Amino acid sequence: xxxxxxxxxxxxxxxxxxxxxxxxxxxxxxxxxxxxxxxxxxxxxxxxxxxxxxxxxxxxxxxxxxxxxxxxxxxxxxxxxxxxxxxxxxxxxxxxxxxxxxxxxxxxxxxxxxxxxxxxxxxxxxxxx
Numbered sequence: 837x838x839x840x841x842x843x844x845x846x847x848x849x850x851x852x853x854x855x856x857x858x859x860x861x862x863x864x865x866x867x868x869x870x871x872x873x874x875x876x877x878x879x880x881x882x883x884x885x886x887x888x889x890x891x892x893x894x895x896x897x898x899x900x901x902x903x904x905x906x907x908x909x910x911x912x913x914x915x916x917x918x919x920x921x922x923x924x925x926x927x928x929x930x931x932x933x934x935x936x937x938x939x940x941x942x943x944x945x946x947x948x949x950x951x952x953x954x955x956x957x958x959x960x961x962x963x964x965x
Contacts, residue, residue, distance in 0.1 A: 891908075893905065893906050893907070
Protein backbone atom coordinates (compact mmCIF):
# COMPACT_ATOMS: atom_id res chain seq x y z
CA UNK A 837 0.00 0.00 0.00
CA UNK A 838 2.85 2.28 0.84
CA UNK A 839 4.46 1.80 -2.61
CA UNK A 840 1.18 2.70 -4.33
CA UNK A 841 0.97 5.97 -2.39
CA UNK A 842 4.61 6.80 -3.23
CA UNK A 843 4.04 5.98 -6.93
CA UNK A 844 0.91 8.19 -7.00
CA UNK A 845 2.82 11.05 -5.36
CA UNK A 846 5.67 10.74 -7.90
CA UNK A 847 3.22 10.70 -10.82
CA UNK A 848 1.57 13.87 -9.53
CA UNK A 849 4.96 15.62 -9.33
CA UNK A 850 5.89 14.54 -12.89
CA UNK A 851 2.47 15.63 -14.24
CA UNK A 852 2.77 19.03 -12.58
CA UNK A 853 6.25 19.52 -14.05
CA UNK A 854 5.06 18.52 -17.53
CA UNK A 855 2.07 20.85 -17.28
CA UNK A 856 4.28 23.77 -16.27
CA UNK A 857 6.44 23.34 -19.38
CA UNK A 858 3.62 23.69 -21.93
CA UNK A 859 2.96 27.29 -23.03
CA UNK A 860 -0.46 28.84 -22.58
CA UNK A 861 -2.68 28.36 -25.66
CA UNK A 862 -3.00 31.36 -27.96
CA UNK A 863 -6.66 32.04 -28.85
CA UNK A 864 -6.11 35.40 -30.51
CA UNK A 865 -8.00 36.10 -33.74
CA UNK A 866 -4.79 36.48 -35.77
CA UNK A 867 -3.48 33.11 -34.63
CA UNK A 868 -6.84 31.37 -35.27
CA UNK A 869 -7.06 32.95 -38.73
CA UNK A 870 -3.55 31.73 -39.48
CA UNK A 871 -4.49 28.17 -38.50
CA UNK A 872 -7.96 27.86 -40.05
CA UNK A 873 -7.89 30.18 -43.08
CA UNK A 874 -8.13 28.41 -46.43
CA UNK A 875 -6.00 31.03 -48.15
CA UNK A 876 -3.48 33.20 -46.37
CA UNK A 877 -4.34 36.88 -46.12
CA UNK A 878 -2.99 39.05 -48.90
CA UNK A 879 -2.61 36.22 -51.43
CA UNK A 880 -4.63 36.16 -54.61
CA UNK A 881 -7.10 33.25 -54.88
CA UNK A 882 -6.17 30.58 -57.38
CA UNK A 883 -8.11 30.69 -60.66
CA UNK A 884 -10.81 28.05 -61.01
CA UNK A 885 -9.89 25.17 -63.28
CA UNK A 886 -12.27 24.04 -66.00
CA UNK A 887 -11.54 20.33 -65.50
CA UNK A 888 -12.34 18.49 -62.26
CA UNK A 889 -11.16 14.96 -61.56
CA UNK A 890 -13.29 12.76 -59.31
CA UNK A 891 -13.22 9.08 -58.42
CA UNK A 892 -13.49 7.48 -61.86
CA UNK A 893 -14.92 10.60 -63.49
CA UNK A 894 -13.78 13.69 -65.31
CA UNK A 895 -16.06 16.72 -65.28
CA UNK A 896 -15.62 19.77 -67.49
CA UNK A 897 -17.64 22.47 -69.21
CA UNK A 898 -17.41 22.81 -72.99
CA UNK A 899 -19.70 23.85 -75.84
CA UNK A 900 -22.21 25.33 -73.38
CA UNK A 901 -22.75 21.99 -71.59
CA UNK A 902 -21.50 20.31 -68.44
CA UNK A 903 -19.78 17.05 -69.39
CA UNK A 904 -19.15 14.11 -67.05
CA UNK A 905 -17.18 11.16 -68.38
CA UNK A 906 -16.93 7.97 -66.34
CA UNK A 907 -14.01 5.71 -67.17
CA UNK A 908 -14.22 2.97 -64.52
CA UNK A 909 -16.10 -0.28 -65.11
CA UNK A 910 -17.71 0.21 -61.70
CA UNK A 911 -19.81 2.94 -63.34
CA UNK A 912 -21.40 0.52 -65.81
CA UNK A 913 -25.20 0.24 -65.60
CA UNK A 914 -26.59 -2.31 -63.19
CA UNK A 915 -28.66 -5.27 -64.42
CA UNK A 916 -32.23 -4.14 -64.85
CA UNK A 917 -31.35 -0.45 -65.13
CA UNK A 918 -31.04 -0.53 -68.92
CA UNK A 919 -34.34 -0.72 -70.85
CA UNK A 920 -35.00 -4.18 -72.20
CA UNK A 921 -32.99 -6.09 -69.58
CA UNK A 922 -35.58 -6.35 -66.84
CA UNK A 923 -36.82 -9.77 -67.91
CA UNK A 924 -33.36 -11.40 -67.60
CA UNK A 925 -31.90 -12.69 -64.37
CA UNK A 926 -28.39 -11.32 -63.75
CA UNK A 927 -25.70 -13.97 -64.27
CA UNK A 928 -23.02 -13.80 -61.59
CA UNK A 929 -20.55 -15.82 -63.67
CA UNK A 930 -20.95 -14.02 -67.01
CA UNK A 931 -18.34 -11.31 -66.48
CA UNK A 932 -15.55 -13.47 -65.06
CA UNK A 933 -16.03 -16.36 -67.54
CA UNK A 934 -16.22 -18.99 -64.81
CA UNK A 935 -16.66 -22.56 -65.98
CA UNK A 936 -17.86 -24.92 -63.28
CA UNK A 937 -15.82 -28.14 -63.54
CA UNK A 938 -17.35 -31.58 -63.85
CA UNK A 939 -19.56 -33.44 -66.25
CA UNK A 940 -23.21 -32.67 -66.63
CA UNK A 941 -25.44 -35.00 -64.65
CA UNK A 942 -26.58 -38.13 -66.50
CA UNK A 943 -29.87 -37.83 -68.31
CA UNK A 944 -32.59 -40.11 -67.00
CA UNK A 945 -33.95 -42.06 -69.96
CA UNK A 946 -37.04 -44.18 -70.15
CA UNK A 947 -37.04 -47.72 -71.49
CA UNK A 948 -38.45 -46.54 -74.82
CA UNK A 949 -35.63 -43.99 -75.22
CA UNK A 950 -32.97 -46.61 -74.41
CA UNK A 951 -34.50 -49.05 -76.91
CA UNK A 952 -34.55 -46.37 -79.66
CA UNK A 953 -30.91 -45.41 -78.94
CA UNK A 954 -29.84 -49.07 -79.25
CA UNK A 955 -31.71 -49.36 -82.57
CA UNK A 956 -29.98 -46.20 -83.90
CA UNK A 957 -26.59 -47.50 -82.74
CA UNK A 958 -27.19 -50.83 -84.61
CA UNK A 959 -28.20 -49.01 -87.80
CA UNK A 960 -25.15 -46.74 -87.76
CA UNK A 961 -22.84 -49.68 -86.97
CA UNK A 962 -24.23 -51.62 -89.96
CA UNK A 963 -23.77 -48.68 -92.34
CA UNK A 964 -20.14 -48.14 -91.29
CA UNK A 965 -19.14 -51.70 -92.33
